Amino acid sequence: MSQLTSHMADWTLNEKLLNVMTALVLLGFGWLLGRLLANAFVRAMQNKLTAHKLLLGKRAIFYFFIVLFAISALKEMGFKLSVLLGAAGILTVAIGFASQTSASNLISGLFLVGEGPFAVGDTIQVGSTVGEVMAIDLLSVKLRTPDNLYVRIPNEQLIKSEVINITRFPIRRVTLTIGVAYKEDIARVRKLLLQVAEREPMCLEEPAPVVWMQDFADSSITLLFHFWSRSEHHVEVRNTLLEAIKQLFDREGIEIPFPQMNITGGSDSAPLRVQMIATAANTPEARA
Amino acid sequence: MEQQLWWGDFPFQLGQTRLWHIAGSELTVTRLEQEWQFRLIRPPLASEDNHLWRLDDHAQALDDATASLQRHIFRNTSTQLEVRPALADRPVVIQPVNPVLVPSGEEALLFVSTPVWLVFQVPGQKAPLLDLPAVRPKDTWFGPNTASGDLCYATKVFGRISLDELTPRPFRAVTPVRIRNESDQPMPLDKLAIPMPYLPLYANDSGRLWTPLLAVTRESGRAPTRTRVERQAPSMAGAATLLQPARRELADSHLVRVLNDLFD
Numbered sequence: 001m002s003q004l005t006s007h008m009a010d011w012t013l014n015e016k017l018l019n020v021m022t023a024l025v026l027l028g029f030g031w032l033l034g035r036l037l038a039n040a041f042v043r044a045m046q047n048k049l050t051a052h053k054l055l056l057g058k059r060a061i062f063y064f065f066i067v068l069f070a071i072s073a074l075k076e077m078g079f080k081l082s083v084l085l086g087a088a089g090i091l092t093v094a095i096g097f098a099s100q101t102s103a104s105n106l107i108s109g110l111f112l113v114g115e116g117p118f119a120v121g122d123t124i125q126v127g128s129t130v131g132e133v134m135a136i137d138l139l140s141v142k143l144r145t146p147d148n149l150y151v152r153i154p155n156e157q158l159i160k161s162e163v164i165n166i167t168r169f170p171i172r173r174v175t176l177t178i179g180v181a182y183k184e185d186i187a188r189v190r191k192l193l194l195q196v197a198e199r200e201p202m203c204l205e206e207p208a209p210v211v212w213m214q215d216f217a218d219s220s221i222t223l224l225f226h227f228w229s230r231s232e233h234h235v236e237v238r239n240t241l242l243e244a245i246k247q248l249f250d251r252e253g254i255e256i257p258f259p260q261m262n263i264t265g266g267s268d269s270a271p272l273r274v275q276m277i278a279t280a281a282n283t284p285e286a287r288a
Numbered sequence: 289m290e291q292q293l294w295w296g297d298f299p300f301q302l303g304q305t306r307l308w309h310i311a312g313s314e315l316t317v318t319r320l321e322q323e324w325q326f327r328l329i330r331p332p333l334a335s336e337d338n339h340l341w342r343l344d345d346h347a348q349a350l351d352d353a354t355a356s357l358q359r360h361i362f363r364n365t366s367t368q369l370e371v372r373p374a375l376a377d378r379p380v381v382i383q384p385v386n387p388v389l390v391p392s393g394e395e396a397l398l399f400v401s402t403p404v405w406l407v408f409q410v411p412g413q414k415a416p417l418l419d420l421p422a423v424r425p426k427d428t429w430f431g432p433n434t435a436s437g438d439l440c441y442a443t444k445v446f447g448r449i450s451l452d453e454l455t456p457r458p459f460r461a462v463t464p465v466r467i468r469n470e471s472d473q474p475m476p477l478d479k480l481a482i483p484m485p486y487l488p489l490y491a492n493d494s495g496r497l498w499t500p501l502l503a504v505t506r507e508s509g510r511a512p513t514r515t516r517v518e519r520q521a522p523s524m525a526g527a528a529t530l531l532q533p534a535r536r537e538l539a540d541s542h543l544v545r546v547l548n549d550l551f552d
Contacts, residue, residue: 169434169435170439171429171434171439198426199332199333200426201424201425201426201427202427203426203427204426204427204428204429205381205426205427205428205442206381206428206429206430206442207429207434228429228434229427230427230439
């Protein structure tokens with residue numbers, strides 16, 4: 001009798017082991033199938049979809065198969081799904097408290113994907129970080145900065161803060177702040193600046209460049225020089241034009257003044273009197 | 289006649305260098321046993337008005353310190369190099385100096401000239417070795433606002449109502465544009481974007497470059513402007529031969545949508 005009981009126990013154990021093995025095989029198979037189909041999707045749609053949509057499609061296919069096979073695996077191991085879901089309801093509260101940040105990032109990620117303020121391949125600015133979007137994941141967005149640094153930004157932060165998509169539109173305006181001396185003829189300076197823009201092919205003809213007078217500053221008249229370029233050229237054009245302006249101003253004798261201060265001594269703004277006092281040690285005779 | 293053209297098929301000996309002076313730029317092409325070398329010097333201020341050119345069949349290669357060098361490696365280089373003009377790779381925006389109006393029920397024929405590119409190719413190779421503008425035109429934006437529109441090239445206006453008034457220039461191609469206004473309102477021509485990538489390029493007997501006629505019809509109501517590109521060289525060009533096919537193929541159904549915003 002005891003032998004029979006021991007055999008039955010062995011059999012039950014073996015069956016359980018078998019179920020666990022089947023579940024593991026199912027999970028492995030699901031993982032493999034998910035990956036294969038996701039990669040096949042990417043290969044098939046490579047030329048038709050953007051990098052962002054490809055990534056989303058790939059993830060959706062992969063997770064769909066993982067979840068599907070995970071449910072089958074749980075069922076295989078003898079878990080009742082309805083009971084599990086019930087337990088999950090109770091667990092959710094506990095897990096919710098424990099993983100508040102992750103859950104928040106997850107939900108934010110879903111909103112982010114739905115809203116689509118940027119796509120993979122765009123260059124964005126979050127706070128002081130500028131970088132190209134490499135991936136939009138469920139918990140975070142990964143950026144590659146111009147210094148080739150890998151930056152992970154939690155989705156929650158992206159939802160809460162201001163995000164600038166730098167490459168959303170094909171063209172952008174570049175503004176240069178230029179100070180010239182008070183003695184300069186502003187009309188002539190404006191003409192010269194527009195001439196610089198005219199000569200640079202990467203500087204757009206339309207929208208036309210403009211020069212605005214911004215301020216009577218302490219040491220100079222501040223001018224704002226607005227021009228447009230392709231978004232991907234803006235750093236290059238900015239650099240080229242700054243160099244060209246410096247060269248042109250030097251050639252044309254236009255002064256870019258240093259900060260300067262006039263000291264006056266009274267209501268008439270008359271300059272302060274400076275008197276040289278000859279001391280015994282400072283006289284030409286003493287020096288000789 | 290062949291000597292007066294800057295394009296054509298050029299035989300190259302091993303080690304030979306040819307020098308093209310083109311609108312202020314200098315370009316040398318050197319054939320070596322296993323490579324073609326292109327050296328280019330562009331002036332900082334190239335002008336679209338400069339249409340001078342000269343070709344030296346035997347020259348020294350430009351100095352590498354000042355020229356930008358491009359090398360193309362082959363198993364064995366061919367004995368011939370094809371040099372062809374081509375049209376711009378983006379639409380070109382023409383803006384009349386003063387606004388022009390086409391009254392209701394009227395038709396106008398304009399001749400506009402646009403800058404051409406230089407394409408260097410070896411026989412048997414589909415992709416060109418070098419594809420560059422004779423004079424780099426300025427970039428410009430063509431669209432209803434700064435968020436939607438197309439990146440185009442801007443060019444100086446060389447547009448006339450009479451063909452005789454349009455001076456033949458070696459680095460510009462003539463596009464006849466026939467505009468028919470069938471709407472009730474006068475049609476303003478403030479800006480015109482010529483879809484160059486969709487046009488083939490022809491040359492006539494005298495070496496003048498031509499594109500097919502562009503027929504634009506504005507219909508009454510809110511119907512979109514219909515645009516049609518003729519399939520052959522325009523009749524006013526005389527006997528013309530095809531030099532370059534269009535850079536991009538255009539399905540007929542596509543035509544209206546692409547050229548819908550021909551006018552701004």
